[in-house]
Amino acid sequence: MLFGTSYYPEITPESEWKQDLLNMREACLDTLRILEFAWSAIEPREGEYQFDWLDRFIDLSHSLGFKIIMGTPTATPPPWLTTQYPEIMVVGRDGQPYTPGGRRDADVCHEIYQHYSVQIATVLAERYGKHPAIIGWQIDNELMGPEGVPPESHSPSAKFQFRQYLKRVHGDLGTLNQRWGTRFWSQEYSDWGEISTPQNKRSTMGQVLDHSRFFSERIRHFIQLQYDAIRPRVEKSHWVSTNSTGVFNRGMDHQDWASILDTVGWDSYFSTFFGSNALGHDLFRSAKHQPFWVFETNSLPEPITPAFWGEMLAHGAQGIIIWHWRNHPANAENETQTFCDWGGTPDPRRVRFMQDIAARAEFKSPIPSTFPRAKVAFLYCPDCTRTALTPDPYILKRDEVPYVSRMQKVYQVLARLGVAVDVIQPGTGLEGYEMLVMPSAQLLSEEQGERIREFVGQGGTLLGVAKTMHKDEWGHNYNTPGAPLADVLGFEMIRNRTLPSTSDSLHAKLGDQIIECLPFVETVTAITAEVEASFTDGIAAGCPAALSNAYGKGKVYYATACSEGLVDHLARKAAQRANIDCYETLGERIAIFPAPQGDGTWLFNHSSSPINEHGVKVPAGEYIKLAPKEMNALKINK
Amino acid sequence: MLFGTSYYPEITPESEWKQDLLNMREACLDTLRILEFAWSAIEPREGEYQFDWLDRFIDLSHSLGFKIIMGTPTATPPPWLTTQYPEIMVVGRDGQPYTPGGRRDADVCHEIYQHYSVQIATVLAERYGKHPAIIGWQIDNELMGPEGVPPESHSPSAKFQFRQYLKRVHGDLGTLNQRWGTRFWSQEYSDWGEISTPQNKRSTMGQVLDHSRFFSERIRHFIQLQYDAIRPRVEKSHWVSTNSTGVFNRGMDHQDWASILDTVGWDSYFSTFFGSNALGHDLFRSAKHQPFWVFETNSLPEPITPAFWGEMLAHGAQGIIIWHWRNHPANAENETQTFCDWGGTPDPRRVRFMQDIAARAEFKSPIPSTFPRAKVAFLYCPDCTRTALTPDPYILKRDEVPYVSRMQKVYQVLARLGVAVDVIQPGTGLEGYEMLVMPSAQLLSEEQGERIREFVGQGGTLLGVAKTMHKDEWGHNYNTPGAPLADVLGFEMIRNRTLPSTSDSLHAKLGDQIIECLPFVETVTAITAEVEASFTDGIAAGCPAALSNAYGKGKVYYATACSEGLVDHLARKAAQRANIDCYETLGERIAIFPAPQGDGTWLFNHSSSPINEHGVKVPAGEYIKLAPKEMNALKINK
């Protein structure tokens, strides 16, 4: 595995480069990620390039044995560009253009911005594409639209391209009008030019969904433009990638982008929400079934532990880059986390941590080149996230618990039980999976419904958690929620609008247990399904909370509310049915993870307590203790 | 009484119309409210009309015995119109035009929007004005300016017309300058063209008041334009109306609009705030002293009860329309409440509820054509609401308890005591009323003050609740608050700025009782009045909290703080003096309502408990029990 750090030679005095690099080696770092924001440093005026300093830095790094990941600096167009062409800035929902001076505020839809971006990427690839220090290329940085708001641009360019996108997807205006439901408020379009981006607060869901898909596609297109500039100009051994961020909550389709990249990666900062980093790792490993990069992760020592690092390795990382070595003493991010102080002195705790990691046997094992499919697929629907991107205040008010939280809750249960998953998206084939986990898949097309039906019918095990299939891909509610899968699920739903819930929590009775559930529930009537638990309060009191149903050769386990307790119960049954090992839960923040390459099982203690002193039986039958008050990550060979 | 539902044939497959209509009949619904958003469905491109589908729908409905209320679809101009003329959109206070795609975002002040609105109304009236199925016309939908913000437009058209309005009202600039108090911050206008709409945060109160009055008048004008297009083209038996909303909190003058309409109505959704639906009903019944329409009410069964429906009938409704039958599976309002699921299957609970209602004798009685005046008038001042529409953050911060809440609190007391009222506005003559209730009439002109003086002097009974007459019609504070009525009230006020109150609640002592009061109090010195209660804490500790005063042949009862306890005490005394029956309060959410037509008294149990099992004495001397755990509405013949 490669360990590295982001480094900004352009803001560091040249006289200090060598000492910095020597300090990195001391800290067992051998990979550099550079240049992502350095546009003005290499092209201070249009067409005037300054590469001398960069040549010297790369040569120096090479001479000291460093590998380099080269970024294209397109996230930060220089003032000479934004001053000449202010029209390349993102336009906000309020119709106002962003002002230059930050980052990621330029509009990926704009042809002038695209032109200059391709040009700088080309120049870089031409100059450094054969340099022996370089191992890969990172396109732009954290492509996600402007910070802090939903991905968007409402510029004339974006509007023009949105219309082209819509023509391609819907073919004719009649179809679009039907799918978006424009007839209800007289919004039927009689001309493509009448269609705009969703700036109005009451924009229809179809427009919001399409705009998010469009914007994800536009970013993919922007990636493609740079990919096509770089790929033919660089060594075959070099990979070209981009670093993803805002993974689940912005409607971006990272697996779609993966399809045009050589390798994938993301910026994985420590989350206190148990399992959420691992879920991201699984998404990126599953994108290509290959090792992925962690392009950025914390340099802070406090919450960073062997368990956190071991988790990256176990889930398929091939390299981990710390953000970042040292920062500029001023500028926007001057107080963010770094390995060193502003003067370049490394923090000894950080050095010790890296030395400790690098010395561990696990991190020295070879990285597999591909991973087999897991036995279990875990469905993530970007479209479900997209429904929450609506600007409609009435809809936003209703959504008590966001989709991503519901999905993470379910993942947490699996992580504790030791059920390893691939994260798949609608469109991924289900062949080869024994079991499908489908948390809160509110929006599913009929086509995807058919895939699920077929999967179960042919013997698959489905673990479903509410809400399921309330809307289709254009945001249309099915006449009855879940109806296209009613026979598979074995129950019928009552139309159940997401009214403000009357209580903060709801409960279900499962055997003798009273189990807490998140507020939204589906009110269902069992048809062929067996009821395993029922609600004790709320609007669905007395109705089924957990059910199981045989369909074809397969079987469905379903919770009509998102609930750790119910999901835990059903997941165990489902795993047993699908012949998947699962284990006793060792604690709230303890994960068991069978390695995707099949050569062992990992135990991660993310809690602040030791795993109990008398030893705990782990999968392979051994007993193990984890030192008290320490987090740890262990690989247990079968 | 007519029962109906809003229905959108334009978004429903034609093949399902008949079944929908048959289902409605099953649910005892015989009136349809249609077309309010269907502009693009009947005029998909400018001047190209599509009426075939609508002809067929109306004929089908007619053949099945339905009555139809026809809406003009002007709340939702189609894209061909807003694309050609983007200048018809409302301009917000920030100077930015609204983007098309929602509803009610077009500017009633704009002549091009007016032109097309009149044209579509004309075309509809021409075509369907003689159709036997049609009973009435609804102009636009919920005319109230853009959703979520105060009614406003700051477009050039609005500014031009505002200046014309001001010329008419104030005559000359000197008068306007004096009334608005522009001299204080050098804002004296020397030219009409210098005056704008209140976009600045510190706009004077006079400008805010006039702008709200202006906007209410502009909406009336917009109604008038359509009324004049429809009226001469349709059967005499047809009425022309509009459905009001945002009744008390947006500064719109619904009684003023009523003066140009054939009948009135409003959208009355269930409020958990006891009495607030009834207060609205009284406003609209009192507008013309005729039965009114409930153009929209909930289809949700859960909080909807016989008491809620009986209240509409008792207060003077002639028809009740449920919103709505079924909705489009997508579009902005696809998850809102309906009678059916998206596929058109009616919810059996809703059907049963309607069958139950329709079977009750009360709902079968004939509707009177007019109502006599009540004995009691209840004063609602749109101008008092308007003072809260100021954008001034300093003023907004001060207003601890809004005017509308204060007004509702007083109304609640009357509803529990069985004191039926007409809701009147400043300008309504007081002749014929025995008693005037005047809650928190902070803003009153001297002219209105004179009317009140005359009313009391000639023998009337006045029940007043703080604040009274602090400001005149231009927002000027009287030198001393309440001064023009000081002799009538029998006390003098001390100038008492609405400082942030030091405590959340204040108390008064009335006999042996300690009574809670809302924070703002008037600090007064009794002159001729008798003190009935005094404050025990707060800045007015020791000062009178309740007083009574003889003036001329009349009598005044007054609470210097808004307080249910004080108002209850004074209202009983006032009613007794005015020879108006009132009764023991049966509970927090139990209303007694003597029917305005004088043929009985209603009892509404809006609580979730039964009225006690041993029977309760009701007005006519009978004893009655209301079934436990049920709401009910009963008409008791004298």
Add this chain to the structure above:
Amino acid sequence: MLFGTSYYPEITPESEWKQDLLNMREACLDTLRILEFAWSAIEPREGEYQFDWLDRFIDLSHSLGFKIIMGTPTATPPPWLTTQYPEIMVVGRDGQPYTPGGRRDADVCHEIYQHYSVQIATVLAERYGKHPAIIGWQIDNELMGPEGVPPESHSPSAKFQFRQYLKRVHGDLGTLNQRWGTRFWSQEYSDWGEISTPQNKRSTMGQVLDHSRFFSERIRHFIQLQYDAIRPRVEKSHWVSTNSTGVFNRGMDHQDWASILDTVGWDSYFSTFFGSNALGHDLFRSAKHQPFWVFETNSLPEPITPAFWGEMLAHGAQGIIIWHWRNHPANAENETQTFCDWGGTPDPRRVRFMQDIAARAEFKSPIPSTFPRAKVAFLYCPDCTRTALTPDPYILKRDEVPYVSRMQKVYQVLARLGVAVDVIQPGTGLEGYEMLVMPSAQLLSEEQGERIREFVGQGGTLLGVAKTMHKDEWGHNYNTPGAPLADVLGFEMIRNRTLPSTSDSLHAKLGDQIIECLPFVETVTAITAEVEASFTDGIAAGCPAALSNAYGKGKVYYATACSEGLVDHLARKAAQRANIDCYETLGERIAIFPAPQGDGTWLFNHSSSPINEHGVKVPAGEYIKLAPKEMNALKINK
């Protein structure tokens, strides 16, 4: 001492002037502050002046013995000006110009606004510069940029002048690029015209700091323009000043403005935060070491006490003006506090209060013309405030306790101990001071660091409180925080990013005491310093919380967290070392203040309890009682 009131004759009927003036005399008020908003009253159309009414008012006032402070009305340009030249309005960060109609919304950077402002000031000075009633001139009103937002304008004029400012300060673009750290995100400027005002959310700290300094300078320039128009045209005895507001939290440099004014003053409204009014007084007295004006203070009687007024006198006020006598019955500020009701009747409580104050011997003593330096200097850094003006949401989120609160906390301790201070700013020479108090001086230039080193080295006593010297004057972090002063302080800091603190409070152990500290702490290692207290919890648990260090001939006392307990402990030691008397703390809200002119000591009981009945030893050895339940201010001669 002079007592006065703001009065607006332009909005008061001329027939009531005389009675108003007589009423003022009754209330012991003899100074009038007029005309600050009266532009349209004296120039209703461009170039048409109306002075008759003003002549009459001034003559009348003079005949009744009043002194007059004349304001220039430039805070409120009239509609004829803003209609002709809408471009003079402030442009907000969102790029939208302010709309006319309020106040202080015109752009001090705009040359047209400057032109008309100078012209009206000139006309006034020409006409009234020799009038015997006039004693001084107030330029504009509360110059601070638009209300409610950070001082700013993003107009083209502001941008142009900002660039000129930057050229002057930085000389060349390379220097600016280096200081602002623009290279990090490719924001290196290659042309001055590329630089804008900080509209982007992620604007660099250097840009934010420079923009705030620039805006403070622009206001000084605007003051200078009017000063130069007035000064040569008026009597020598007249002073020219302006009334400051938003003193500590808007980044304005009031001591810098003081350098071009004849006398200074501020608007000092009662704050419940103990000591914060006194801190403001000290800033303005220290600006010129002369008496200052309180140009506005509350007219409300409730919280206004002899202690509050005595504090103004004791800290160096030469005159106190109440805001305001009576207000216009309408207009934006019609409900604000006044001496009279809207009709002009004075509130008897206010009259009694003023008569009581005027009768006290203390207020009759002569006002000194200058004040000597105090023994103790208290450092206020406008730049530290400026760092909080950044629009960057990431930085704003981090700053748990604002600089101004930290500074006030330290001042509170000194006020209770009786340590009188001059408030100085970076750049003020330290010669003559025995002790320097330096609370949370996060941003200090190396030059300022050298001054402090020299001060301590030569024998001075330094009382420092975290954070100290983390950033330099361009917002650059020092390689290690506090490094340039490490030898003076006797300890080294660990780089310690302002992470969200894990707890709301932290604790330190000092001897046997457990002392509460505000969340942010500096983690330090003592080198030569002695540790006096250590943290018991938090990320710095076990590290020093209070230290003392000998350096050269001087001594440093330092708290690594802001904490009243730690500062109290260290301040006593520091005062003792510096031979400054300090006393037992008498209570939370009791201040002891040795008069700056050295003729006594004041005791202010701002609490609502009496000082205890058995007598308390005060500085001069006497015992004193303050009446129970009363605030009081006493001057105790030595």
